[in-house]
Amino acid sequence: MAKVGIVLVSHSPKIAAGLQELIGQVITDIPVETAGGTEDNGIGTSIDKIMAAMKKADEGAGVLVFYDLGSAKMNAEMAVEMMETEQIIVMETPLVESAYVAAVESNMGKSLEEVQKTVEKDF
Secondary structure: OOOOEEEEEEOOHHHHHHHHHHHHOOOOOOOEEEEEOOOOOOOOOOHHHHHHHHHHHOOOOOEEEEEOOHHHHHHHHHHHHHHOOOOEEEOOOOHHHHHHHHHHHHHOOOOHHHHHHHHHHHO
């Protein structure tokens, strides 16, 4: 059964990787992908990295995207527009806590809409 994927967008590759590691300590059965930093792993974000992470995280149940700062949100939204799908949602909730809750909810087999509503309700 396909589960909702998670994409972690951060200006720092280390923050994205650290959060992926934290989630992976408890949840291992869902796709959690990172898009941290620029193409050369500097501080910033990359639309290409975000799109690649979205594609990799999408197993057919949809993808929720979490970000750290405003320009990461802007690039995530542009990436979603370029992907031309309604199955990818950019969340406007705290990066660490809400991504973790989303991973738990996805692991329980909930739908994209159910995971989104739980995260938005909690944060």
